[in-house]
Amino acid sequence: MTSDLFVAAIEDARSGMPPEQPSGGVDALVRCVDDWTPVRxxxxxxxxxxxxxGADQAVLYSRVASVMTCVAMNPPHLESPLAVEQFTELFPWGIGALRTSRFMLIDDARTLESACGNSDSPRLGDLGFISALHxxxxxxxxxxxxxxxYWETSHTDWDDRLGALLRSVGVLALDRLSTASAPQHEITVDEL
Structure with missing residues (x-):
């Protein structure tokens, strides 16, 4: 089963985390992965x-062709400009010419577009965010x-051991969503 490979990757990434990093949520996710719907x-x-x-906002995007679609947010704000579909050529934040393979941390992200390519969208600072990570x-x-x-305070350092864990969890979630039938893929307010 494909999810077994992803769970193994999550457990491997978790083993590389510093011992002081809380991991109860990771354990719960691994235990429940086969019981939860893809949206959950x-x-x-x-x-x-x-x-x-320790972020104030997280947004999970799924890529289909040249469009990035928000599939989950915490806390959920469906009316947020961060939740709109965005084209990949300007993603993220209107600086699409940058192609990162691991991560991009921006300490002062206040002037970046919340929805790439939309000059009418508020800047991240207008939404109360100072730092952002892709x-x-x-x-x-x-x-x-x-x-x-996204953080509402300045965030200047990132331990990419946590990035490896979050990338593994995110890929598992996106894989499950992509293999789900279309009606299950839709996010409803009740599920958020």
Whole structure:
């Protein structure tokens, strides 16, 4: 089963974490992965990302062709400009010419677009965020999406051992969503 490979990757990434890093949420996710719907798994991924990184907002995006679609947010704000579909050529934050393979941490992200390519969208600072992190999610060489974290305070350092764990969890969630039937893939307010 494909999820067994992803769970093994999560457990491997977890073993590389510093001992002081809380991991109860990771254990719960691994235990429940086969019981949760794909939408619930995606939401739990966003929740876990906020908890482990101490972030104020997490957004999980799925990539289909040249469009990035928000599939989960923590806390959930469906009306947020961060939840709109965005084209990959300007993703993330209107600086699409940058292609990162691991992560991109921006200490002062206040002037960046919340929705790339939309000059009418508020800046991240207008939404109350100071720092932002972009984690690309790939399976092999196949881009699957991204996980974005936002902080309301300055965040200047990132331990990418946590990034490896969050990328593994995010890829698992996106894989489950992509293999789900279309009606299960839709996010409903009740599931958030």
């Amino acid at each position: 798994l995606a939401q739990e991924c966003a929740t876990l990302a906020c908890e482990l990184a 984690l690309p999610l790939t399976a092999g060489n196949r881009p699957m999406g991204a996980l974005h974290l």
